[in-house]
Amino acid sequence: MRLTVSHNTTYRFDPPMRGVVQSLRLTPARFDGQRTLDWRVNVPGAVMGAAFRDSAGDWVETASILGPVAEVTVEVTGEVETSDLSGVLRGHRERVPPGTYLRATPATHADTVVQELAGAALSGQAGTDPLARAHAMAAAVAEAVVYEPGLTEHGTTAAEALALGRGVCQDHAQVLIAAARHAGLPARYVCGYLHATDEGGPHEASHAWAEIWIEGLGWVGFDAANACCPDARYLRLGSGRDAADAAPIRGLARGRGEEAMEVAVAVAAAGQ
Amino acid sequence: MTGEAPFNEMYQGDALRPPYAGLDVWARDMPAELRSMKQHEAEALFRRIGITFAVYGEGGDPDRLIPFDMFPRVFSAAEWRRLERGIRQRAQALNAFLADIYARGEILRAGVIPAHLVHCNEAYEPAMAGFMPPRGVYSHIVGIDIVRTGPDDFFVLEDNCRTPSGVSYMLENRETYPALLKRTLDSLAPEKCEGAPRAVILTPGHFNSAYYEHSFLADMMGVELVEAADLFVEGDFVWIRTTEGPQRVDVIYRRIDDAFLDPLCFRPDSMLGVAGLMNVYRSGGVTICSAPGAGVADDKAIYCFVPEMVRFYLGEEPILANVPTWQCAKADDLAHVLEHLSELVVKEVHGSGGYGMLVGPQATRTQLEDFAAKLRADPANYIAQPTLALSTTPTFTEAGIAPRHVDLRPYCLVGERIELVPGGLTRVALKAGSLVVNSSQGGGVKDTWVLAE
Structure with missing residues (x-):
């Protein structure tokens, strides 16, 4: 089955935070039941880095956003053959x-x-x-x-x-x-x-x-x-x-803002 | 206590042991006023540079000046050579063990150590599995507590593989140790480091009981003493905020526990850690000393297997023996311990600092009964050892010079090389007859000297 995924997570901070660091585990696992055709993890405004495959076999990457941060969105899109x-x-x-x-x-x-x-x-x-x-x-x-x-x-x-x-x-x-x-x-x-x-x-x-x-x-x-x-x-x-x-997203925000989160996920079978 | 008199490191009967010849003259000739002046000088030095320690749970100001005894403990060159070989061997085996259990786990597959003792141990860090830190070193500062019971009888009481404290109490080694530590840290720069590595000390802050030691070491090494808020992760690296803008940090000598290192990997409520630190570490952008998960090697349940580790990894016979230890998790051992409780020292498997332990010969009947109940309720939580007749060295007391029981904590540094500061820290039980040397329980410290050939 070909699954297409669109997954956006938006964090809003009021008042804005001084900075945000996130550890992202948002990449499909590599095993015989999955073949990734296309996959993107994008955090507009963030410096990405410190990426590695962790002990449990998951791909982990790090997003750092320098403040003031009023809003940050983690965008995931991709297609996987399962x-x-x-x-x-x-x-x-x-x-x-x-x-x-x-x-x-x-x-x-x-x-x-x-x-x-x-x-x-x-x-x-x-x-x-x-x-x-x-x-x-x-x-x-x-x-x-x-x-x-x-x-x-x-x-x-x-x-x-x-x-x-x-x-x-x-x-x-x-x-x-x-x-x-x-x-x-x-x-x-x-x-x-x-x-x-x-x-x-x-x-x-x-x-x-x-x-x-x-x-x-x-x-x-x-x-x-x-x-x-x-x-x-x-x-x-x-x-x-x-x-x-x-957790696919583990984050820490520096500052005293209130955090609100909004998630939009859509998973569809391609060609249906 | 066993029946015989403890080994006195200065006198054998009336005969003076050779290493103490010079001190004997010194102690005899020194006028009382001079001694008292020197003692005040030492205390003033400790106070000025802030060498205090914290005692919790007794009320009052927890910060106390550690009692420093001016009478040094002395080893001959030959005595020290053997100790040094034994300590290096042990530090090497402990690191080989850590490198193994976070890789293929050969010692577990070979059945030398039961796998569950390692894998179900809270100090085993799954996030380290399959990761090889720079130079394959996990424990960069190995503190090995040693007791002596006779001229040639040394035993390892316990190992400290995380971040052992106490180095700042060594007066004679105030300069050598930080220089060696700096060289060790510099030799552990991560693969992505370019140029001269920048090392920092990460402290939980000035409320920590060992804060003065952190600040002392930073001063002596000429590196920054930082708290979590001074560091941040961006891109592939950890950065320190400075007046000249952010600078890359290559090596972090952390004095905070694993669980608090990085809220994105460990405890999410940690205020002491740096968010993203583990990701930078795992991707080769920074070195953390000691490595997270190094503590599994100094667990008291693992301790029993260290001699086996020496044989397994180094193919050598251990130079330093363990104290015979009963593991209360085993039914036979537990039965023996319960039967001989009044003769034994019983410790919690994961405890440290002399807390939660029972010294059988000094316990009251009620204390023994209470402890027996605890043992029966949770045997796997305890080990027991015989009450060793710890050696004594001369110590200044109110009533003049008198023998007091001592142990020894040398600090072994592991980086590109394995280096050992001659001497180390001698801890002394200041109460006459007492065997408990922990500073939190009425112990003091003294300098340890090693004679030249």
Whole structure:
């Protein structure tokens, strides 16, 4: 499938800031399921630099904007050829040992409720392989957290979202990560895009899901929000230990201005 | 304490040990007034240049003058040669370990060290995996704490691979050490550096307990002492704001913890770090000393494996031995520790500075019982070591010259070369009989001298 992406993020500062520095992880991952045909990341007014491939295999670059900054827009456009690998991240080069993804973060801490969810999901799974356990875990999370936007926010932890029983893709991913790690499966947070076609389903063009490490198979994606594994409708950017760590844009503004953010994302299948 | 008397570095019975011959005459001949004058001079010097340290959690002004004892500790040239070889060997092995675990992890694949001890360690920094810093050096200043129990018996108590402090307490090495440090930092310029490298010291600010040391080192090295707000990232580099406009920074000797280095990579709420610093570092535009993630090598759970590291990477036998250590994570070790708690020193795996530790022989029954409960609740958080009979050296006390227990912290610099300042810092437990040398717990410092051949 050929996916075209247009993704603009605008930050407005009032009063203007003295300067802004951003770390951008906005370039499609390189693996067998994706071939980038065209991709541009543009931040008008910024000095770009300090670009490198990070330990997790993601392309990172840095944007610096000297003040006064009243507004800054990160513009992403591009086209990527995707294929369905049933969620398996085949051919992705990275250096972080999977075992490090067993470490919890504050946002993915497994409280007793998360632990109970993991335990319930795995009851009757004794003796099954890790892939079956991961599927069982993802299904349990899909059932335990109903998709409903507007109730959770960026800082919502896995434990809070599960207690609420409702949330968005970030919450599904973080609950699944917390539960998987508790069960001894390394897990991480993935950011990307989704070409949503189902009527009535979660329409989050800017999307997130989880990856779980399956010995012998490697990293496998699980999208508990849509109760499926990533296929050709998914475009993978980068990963992290939780939502904040994996954020496609991490920025810091110097000054005392109030920040407002506006995002416009469109993902289309080319030729449709 | 073990039954026998501790090793006295100056006297063996009535016999004077040769390294102390000159000092013996000096101490004997010095009139009391002169000694008291000299002591005041030393204290005035410490106060003037601001060598203080902070003690937290006891109320009052946390900044205190560190007690300085004028009676130096002396090593013969032969004693020092062996120590020096052992320290260099250890610093080299610790750096080889760091280079390995952030690359292929051969020592983990070989099963010498359990992988989870490294990968699940909070000090292991995933953002460093696959990245080779300039010259492959991760820990540029290795502080190795050494204790002595006999003429030839030296043991490593712990390693400090992040940013060990205390160098400013060494009076005799006030000039040598900063010069060597400057040379080390200059030798670590990043690949994109052109011309003479510019090094800076990054401090959390004057509220930090070691701020005076940061400012002392910057002064002595002739480099800028900066806080995060003095630096910024633009393009491929880190820049310092100066009166002549922005200047490129090549090497940052940071005295802030990993978690606070860069809010765009680590803790987003850090006010002490420089946004984008890690991206510049990873893309070869600046060197950070010590490298983020170097602390995993000085973790007390990893400590037990350092002799194995020496064998694995250098193919040599360790010159300096570890103190025998029980890892409470192991059931057998825990049982032994609980049974012998009153004879042991128990430390937190991730603790430092003498906080959170139990000195069994000096603990009350209630303290022992409380600590046993903590051990049972979270055994993996503790290690235990025998209470060593630390050597003593003569120390000026109110009642005259008397033996006091000491340890040694030499500072090994790793850059293009591995360099060691002769001597290092001797810490002394000023209370009679006390074995705790930490400045936060009633310890002081003294100079360490190494005799020429």
